[in-house]
Amino acid sequence: MVSEKALYAIIAAVVLIGGVGIGIGYYHAITTAPVPVTQKETSLTLVITPNNYFKNATISHRQPAFYVLEPNGTLGSSAKIVLPSHTLISLTIIDYDSGVATNIGPNGTANVTSYTNFTGTVGNVGYVYNGTAQYVNGTLSGNSTNNITISHGAGWKVHHMPWNSTFGGWEVTHTFTILNGTQIMLNVPSWAGNNPNGGGVTHTSFYINQTGTFSWQCFVPCGNELDGWGGAMATPGWMMGVVQVD
Numbered sequence: 001m002v003s004e005k006a007l008y009a010i011i012a013a014v015v016l017i018g019g020v021g022i023g024i025g026y027y028h029a030i031t032t033a034p035v036p037v038t039q040k041e042t043s044l045t046l047v048i049t050p051n052n053y054f055k056n057a058t059i060s061h062r063q064p065a066f067y068v069l070e071p072n073g074t075l076g077s078s079a080k081i082v083l084p085s086h087t088l089i090s091l092t093i094i095d096y097d098s099g100v101a102t103n104i105g106p107n108g109t110a111n112v113t114s115y116t117n118f119t120g121t122v123g124n125v126g127y128v129y130n131g132t133a134q135y136v137n138g139t140l141s142g143n144s145t146n147n148i149t150i151s152h153g154a155g156w157k158v159h160h161m162p163w164n165s166t167f168g169g170w171e172v173t174h175t176f177t178i179l180n181g182t183q184i185m186l187n188v189p190s191w192a193g194n195n196p197n198g199g200g201v202t203h204t205s206f207y208i209n210q211t212g213t214f215s216w217q218c219f220v221p222c223g224n225e226l227d228g229w230g231g232a233m234a235t236p237g238w239m240m241g242v243v244q245v246d
């Protein structure tokens, strides 16, 4: 058993050593040049597939859905997307769907053009990749396997997706929209394109400089029933969900 006197001696030694440690740490802190803050960055890749089988009591139909591309290559659920706050988030949407949206907005008959905009992204822009009429990315030249040159495009920089008068709709398949209550924090439209095989890649970046749990929703009525607002549009992990920002 340690005597009371010895115990006090040990406590005193611990306090003294700890104090010296703090002193060294403090001395170090005030004599070292400030370390440049490295910008925090992360990436989020969403994949839209159009032909997922949706079945409930009244719907038995193929429906589109957003997935999160996980680091191991699998498609994870988009029902709850966890993101860091105060971090540059590089968002890529790989969209296998196609076809213009005749209506866009908070109900099946609305035509609210703000949902065609890139809102809350860096510079309020996005970049569209794929063989659009406006911009062809990636051209191949050369005719032998030893002499192939691929010119990569820089993407078509857009503030908003246009109306396609030939097809009679907005060039938007779906939107990835994050809401704080009813306020739009982020709106990213995904390019519909006029490639008959469908498919496009849209890239943008954004910050969320607050923590909390928000909702995300697609604003193209792409579901079944309720003027397109049932089915996928009303089911977490399909065309809606939550975004938890830590």
Ligand SMILES: [Cu+2]
Pocket: 064, 173, 174, 175, 218, 219, 220, 221, 222, 239
């Ligand atoms: Cu949708």
